[in-house]
Every structure is written in C-alpha cells, then in structure tokens.
Amino acid sequence: MVKTVFEKSDAIPLLAEAFRELGYEGATLSSITARTGLSKGSLYHFFPGGKEEMAEAVLDHVDRWFIAHVFQPLEEEEPGAAIAGMWQAVDAYFRAGQRVCLIGAFALDETRDRFPQAINRYFVRWISALAGALIRVGKDEKTATQLAEHAVLGIQGALVLTRATADGKLFTRALERLAAVLEI
C-alpha cells in the first residue's frame, strides 16, 4: 500500500515547486491541490493561515536550505573551498537554470510587499556572507562587497535569461563567467 498520508514537512517542497512555477498570485488553491495531490483539507490543516502561511513556510524552507548549504559554509569554512562549493550548490539547486529562484520571483511583483523582511534577509545575508569570504581570501572590504553583489545579481539575472531564452546552457556558462570575475 502506497503512503497517502502527508505531514507538513512533505507538503512544503511540493508547495515550493508550485509557487516557483506559478508565482504567488498565479498559484491558485486549485492549481496547488492539483499539482501537489494535497486536498484543501490537508492544506488548511497544516497551514491554517491559508496561502500566505504556505508561502511563508516555503520562504523559510528555502532560506534554511541556503543557510545550511551556502551561507554558513561561506561564513565559517575555508573561504576558497566555500566559494567553489557555492557555485556547485547553486548550479545543482537551480538545476542548471531550469528551476527559478522563488525569492527572486517574489521580489519582482507586489508579492514583495507581502514578505519584505524574508526577501530582504535572504539576499542581504547571501551578499554579506560571500563578501566576508572574499575578504578572508584577501580582497579589501569595498571590492569584496562589490564583487559579492555582482555575483548574486548575476545568478538572478542568469535565471531570468535562461527562462526567457530557453537556452539550457546559459546558466552554467554564466556561473563560470561570474566565478572568473571573482578571481580577478
């Protein structure tokens, strides 16, 4: 017998994918139930606050993933290895550009005004974690911040362009170029 009973932790990744592909407004309750297989009963059982609470949980889940796999390594581990690991983690996480950044997508429309702190926190921490690693690798503070900003914004832009042009190799190519810029 196949397991048909979900718990909250099963629901979040499914919700994440729905919001990622449809956007916050585009993700209607019925499209969410259709693609996750979770009924409204289950959804509102796990997330009494409705769609907004679902999105909050997803945002938090994404944030945690990046903290564990990207931000903390940049902050605590050997900077050279952590930066190399970041490029690898990013390429894997975004599936070579086939997967969009939920938080970046939310930032673009009025969804931003619904979750301003979560969206701001994610990018600010990414940039400062990367800048910190660059400082420890020998850059001066101003250069490091500039380069970190450049890298993070390049990743977001590469995701936009990959979706827009349907060029499957663009993302990985852009990542290599961005990595090269940090080496200078």
Place this chain on the structure above:
Amino acid sequence: MVKTVFEKSDAIPLLAEAFRELGYEGATLSSITARTGLSKGSLYHFFPGGKEEMAEAVLDHVDRWFIAHVFQPLEEEEPGAAIAGMWQAVDAYFRAGQRVCLIGAFALDETRDRFPQAINRYFVRWISALAGALIRVGKDEKTATQLAEHAVLGIQGALVLTRATADGKLFTRALERLAAVLEI
C-alpha cells in the same frame, strides 16, 4: 461634468505600469481599472481579446521602445557611443531600478508560456545587438557574445536585487560595474 476620453495609445503605458507592478496574474481587471482610470468598457473596446490582448499590446510597446532607443542604435550607430547611450537609456528607463522589467518578470513564471516568442525575441535581439557593437569595437565574436550576455543578465539581476533589498543606489552602481566589465 468632465469626461476623460482616452484612446488606445494612452491606455498602453498605463496598462504597462499595472502589469509591471502586479504581474500578469496579479493584475486583475478591477485592479487595472482602479489604477488606470479606464473602465472595463473602454478596456474591452480597445482590446476585445481581453487581458491577453492587453498584455500583448504592452509587450509590443516595450519592444518597440527598446528597438528605437537601444537595439537600433547598437546595430547602426557608432558602437562606442551606442553602448554608452545604452547604459544611459537603461538607467533612465528603469528609473534607477525603481521600475521593473516587464518582460523579465513575465519570463520568470508561467506567463512565459503565454508569450514565449515575444519574451525570447526581446532578449535575443538585445544580446545580439550588443554583441554586434562589441565586435565592431574590436572584440572577437566569442568574447563579444559572452560579454553581451553578461551585461544583459546583469541588468535583469540588478533589477531583482534592487526590488529585493530596497537599496536605491544598487542599480546605478551595478550598471557602472557592468560597463566596466565590457571595457576590459
């Protein structure tokens, strides 16, 4: 009693701003009428095809603007001046990052699948026009294409990050950094 009379060409920029801020799904007919001042009667008089036709007209309008102010100069005018003009036009058009790229925003969610050609065409032409100018300025073809891709994606990413961090100076700063990369 004053009666404000619009024509189609007045409606398009207003619609553009609505779609830009709300996204395609987020822009409901009532939110559109509220912020444009155009009634549904007027809207459906101008765009019998409904919301989709409104978005098509807006997409076309944006494309035309970029052709006239960015793509054609890059393709036809003296490349150095055209590239410098591009940075200026982009900074002005996106209001130093306060304004989002409609086409980039559409590219991120399933709205892309509604207007795939228009979205693809915009970015492909931008990259190839810029690459062409870079070639005429002395770069080899491969480097030129890479740099052009890098610049366009950087602009899109800078818009995402500006919205996300609410850092008003980020966009112009990113533009300067991107311009510097092209100089190498």
Place this chain on the structure above:
DNA sequence: CAGGCAGTAAACCGATTGGTACAAATTAGA
C-alpha cells in the same frame, strides 16, 4: 442638423477565487 461611431459606464453573467466546516478515514500509542 442628422446620423454614425469611438469611447464610456454600469449592470450582469457563469466560473473560480481563497477560505470554512465537519464527518470519515487513518494513524500511532497503550
């Protein structure tokens, strides 16, 4: 000055929206 037509307002439509209620089913713990 009569008619036509681009533009407007408002009432209206069925479908779908996010959200609720609650009983039935399933689970884990004793």
Place this chain on the structure above:
DNA sequence: TCTAATTTGTACCAATCGGTTTACTGCCTG
C-alpha cells in the same frame, strides 16, 4: 484491540474573477 489524535475528502460559502451586454454619451462628418 481500543482509543485519542492526526490527516483527509467533500460540500459549501461569500467575494471576486475575466468577460459580455446594453444603453448612453459627445464629437465629427455628410
């Protein structure tokens, strides 16, 4: 195995969705 708690499907709700229709402006032209 009995029970209490968790999880789920379904029917339902008011509000709003995108879209249609109709009646009405005011201006331009014949």
